[in-house]
Amino acid sequence: MVDILPEHLIHKILWYLNFDEEAAKTRFLSKTWLQAWFTCPNLKFEIGYGEDNNYGKIDKIMERYRERKIPIEKFALSVFAYYYHSLDFQLIDKWLGIALQNGVKVLVDFFYVLSYPLPISTFLTSKSLRELVVTGCDLMDLSLSTSQVDNCHSLRKLSLTNVRLDDNLLQSLLACCPLIIDFIIVNCHLLRNIELRNLQSIKSVSISINVHLIQSVKIQAPTLEHFSYTGCLRGESHVLDIIECQNLKSLKLSHMKISEGFLRHLISTFQFLESLILYNVCGELENFNICGSESLKVLGIQSCKGICFKFVIT
Known part of the structure; x- marks a missing residue:
C-alpha cells in the first residue's frame, strides 16, 4: 500500500521524521521510498547534546545533495549543545551554504547556543530564499553592506527569536529586505528602540517583548493589515506609536x-x-x-x- 502514495505525499511524511534517522529507515520499504528519500527536497536535522551529535551522518547527506545538485526547498536545523566546544560552526556554515546553493526557499534554524554567529549576510544574497526563521544566534559580530540591498528582494518572511542584535543592526537588516510581507520579532534583548518604516509590502507584524529595557516601538506602514504586540508590564511603560497604518x-x-x-x-x-x-x-x-x-x-x-x-x- 505504501507504494501507491504519490511522491509529494511521501516527501511530506519524511518532513515529520528525523531525516538522518527515522526517515532514513523508510528507504528500505520499497524502491519508491528509496528514491523519495534520496531526492526529498525537505530536510530536517537535529544535533543533540554531548559527543553523539550526528555530525558525520548529516555531513554525508549534505555532501550527497551538493554533489548531485538535488534541489532543496525547505531546510530546518535544530542545534542543542551545553558547551561551546561541542559545536562545529564551520560544518553548520557549510550545510547552510549547501542549502542556499541548492535553491532553498524556506530556512528554519533553531540554535540553543546563543554564541553561534549566523552568517546572515550570506543568506541575504540568495535569489530563492523566501522565508527565514531564526531562533537563538548572534548577529552582533556581522556587518551588512548597503550594496546587498538589491540582492534581497526574494525574502517575504523574516522571524527573529532570542537573536542578539541591536537597533542599528535591525535597521540595516530591514533595509536589506524591503519587500518582506510577514515580520516577527520575539525577545531580542539588545534592542532598545524598535522602528519599522519603509517596508513597501509589509502585511503582518508581530512583536513580543519580555524585558523592560525597550524604550519605544514605532510602526509606520501604510500596507500593514495585521499587528500583534506583546509588551512587558514590569518596570516603566514605553511608547507604542502606530501611525500611517490606515489599512489595519x-x-x-x-x-x-x-x-x-x-x-x-x-x-x-x-x-x-x-x-x-x-x-x-x-x-x-x-x-x-x-x-x-x-x-x-x-x-x-x-x-x-x-x-x-x-x-x-x-
Missing part, C-alpha cells in the same frame, strides 16, 4: 498598560479595523464607548484589569 484590519495587544486616549485613538484612526483583541492589559478605562467604529466585527477582552466597555447599539 486586526490588532492584538497584550501585557501592556493602555490609556483611554490611546484606545480611543486606535478606534478612530483605523477605519477598516475589524478585530481588536486585548489580553492581560491594564488601564483606567471604567467606561469606554466603542460605538465610533463602524468596521469593528470582533472584540475580545480577556484577563484585563480596570477595563469596562460600554456598548451602544444604533
